[in-house]
Amino acid sequence: MDFLSDIGKKITETAKTVTKKSESLVEITKLNLAIGNEEDKIKKAFLEIGSELYKNFQNGESYGDYFDTKCTEIKEMEENIAKLRERVLSLKGTKTCTGCNEVIDEDVKYCPNCGVKTPVENVE
Numbered sequence: 001m002d003f004l005s006d007i008g009k010k011i012t013e014t015a016k017t018v019t020k021k022s023e024s025l026v027e028i029t030k031l032n033l034a035i036g037n038e039e040d041k042i043k044k045a046f047l048e049i050g051s052e053l054y055k056n057f058q059n060g061e062s063y064g065d066y067f068d069t070k071c072t073e074i075k076e077m078e079e080n081i082a083k084l085r086e087r088v089l090s091l092k093g094t095k096t097c098t099g100c101n102e103v104i105d106e107d108v109k110y111c112p113n114c115g116v117k118t119p120v121e122n123v124e
């Protein structure tokens, strides 16, 4: 084998290796995307399971102490969120109507949207 054909062979082999490596990189990227998609679907399924379980808990179902405790914690967090939202509305000079859930002025006695009598906070 002469010198030039030896070099030519080496260049061809190197090119094949580079091509193979870049094909592998493309394949790895595709596989990682597919893995990420499946992981996202699992997360979504877990969320759906949790939401369904919590909905059933609110309707009186029990799935044992562990889940009941978790659901009770979620219920408390939802109540905290509601209180925090009301505080934000109050700072904006508004409140949520107890009749229609519309955001209305804090100092109105009757909801302009549904007409329900709304409690007015005594500001001292």
Ligand SMILES: [Zn+2]
Binding pocket: 097, 098, 099, 100, 101, 102, 111, 112, 113, 114, 115, 116
């Ligand atoms: Zn209303």
